[in-house]
Amino acid sequence: MKKYFLFDLDGTLCDTGPGITESVQYALAEMGWRPQKEDFLRQFVGPPLMNSFRDFCGMDESTAAKAIKLYRERYNAAGLYKSPLYPNIDRLLSRLSSCATLCVATSKREEGARKILGLRGIEKYFTVVVGDDGTRPTKAHVIDKALRDLGDPPISEVVMIGDRSYDIEGAKYCGIESIGAAYGYARPGELESAGAEYIAEDVASLERLCVALSGAKERDREGQDRSQLFLDLYKQVEDELEDKFRNSRRHYSSAVYEFIKDYESAPVRDKLDICRHIRNLMAHSANMDGEPVVVPSQPVVDALREVLDFVKKPPLAIDYATRGDRVLKVGPNQKVLRVMELMEKNGYSHVPVMKDDRFYGVFSSGSVMRYLLKNRGRGLNPDTTIKELRGYLAVEEHVENYEFVPADAAYIYVRSRFEQVRARNKRVSVIFITRDGKPDQPLLGMLTPWDVLGEN
Structure with a gap:
C-alpha cells in the first residue's frame, strides 16, 4: 500500500509545455539561433534545463548558464502563466490527499513551481514541494530531498509519478517505484524503456491506479x-x-x-x-x-x-429522579424551625418525612401555615417537632398535588402527569417513587417539574 505520492509538475500535473517551449525559443533566438521546430523544443519539457541545453543544443556549461538566464527571464514574465492543469487533475489530488501524503518533486525552480501550484489552486494538496535550488542537478537529487523532507518514509510506501524517463530513472536510483504518465511529453516507449512499474495512459487511469495503490478503494x-x-x-x-x-x-x-x-x-x-x-x-x-x-x-x-x-x-422515571439516598428527608422528631432553615438554605418548598424508612408525609411551608392558623398563631416554638404537625403532613392535606409511582414507571408517563392540570387548577408538584407506588414503602426517588420539564 502506498502512503506517499511524489508528483512531477511539468507534463504530469500541468501542461506547461507551451510556456516552456516558448521560453526556450526566446532564449535560443537571443543567442542567435534560428527558430526551432516544435518537436525539438518539446524535449525541454521535464528534464533539468542545464542537461537540456547541453544535451540538445551542444552547449558547454557556461553557454548553457547564459541560455538558462534568458529562458527564466521570459518564463517568469509570461511562460509560467501558460500552464493549465490537465483535465481532472484537481479531482485526483482531492481524492488522493484524503488518504495519502502528496508531494511535488520537480526539476523546475522551486519558487516557480510554488507559483504555478498557487496559480492553479492545487498547492493546498501538497505537504512538501521540492524543486531545483541550484544544488540538485538531477531528478534523483530532487527525489532524495523530497524523501528527507517527508521524514524518510519506508520506500515501499512511496511512488513517483512523472512523464519523462528522468522521473523514472530518478525514482529507481532512490529505490522507489514509479508510474509513467504517458499523457505527458514522453516519446513512445520512453517510459517503458526507463523501467516504470506502471503506465497511466490518461489522468483517469492515473486516478484509478493511485486509488488502488493507496488502498482508498x-x-x-x-x-x-x-x-x-x-x-x-x-x-x-x-x-x-x-x-x-x-x-x-x-x-x-x-x-x-x-x-x-x-x-x-x-x-x-x-x-x-x-x-x-x-x-x-x-x-x-x-x-x-x-x-x-x-x-x-x-x-x-x-x-x-x-x-x-x-x-x-424508553427511559424510566427513576433515571431522571433525585435518588432516595440523595433526597433531603426529615424525621418526625426533628425540630420544625431547623427543618425550615434547611429548606430555605437549599431552596426546597417541601420535603418528605420518613419514619422507620417508610413514607410518613410531606412537610412544607403550607403545613406550618395551616398549623398556625389552626392554633391562632400559637404553638410553634424552637422545640416544636415535625410529628406535632402530623395532622398537616398527609398528602391529602396539602394544597399541592403529590403522587406516587412505582419504580418501573416510564418517564413519558411521569411527564404527562406533570403536564396535566389537576384538581384546584394545580399541576402535580412532586412525584415520589417507591417500589410499587405505595406511600408506605421506602422512598426510592423524587421528581419535580424541574427534573422533567425544566421548569418550577
Missing part, C-alpha cells in the same frame, strides 16, 4: 458499507419515533425533530441532532463531482446505535 467500500448501515439505523430511529408520537399532538412534521425538541431526548439530543444533519446531507446532497459529500465515521454510527437503543427502550 477498499476504504471507499468500507465507507459505503458504513453509509448504508447509518441510513438503515436512522430509518429504524424514524420508525420508532413515528410510532411513539403517532397519537400525540405534534409541533413538527418530523418525528425525529419532534423528539429532539422534547425534554425526554436530553441524554441523546446532541448526538441525534448531529446524525440528523448528516442524514439530510446524505439524502439531499449525496454527491459532489461524483464523490460522497459526507461519509459517516464509525463513532457517528456508534452514536446512532446508542440513540436507537435509547429510543427502543
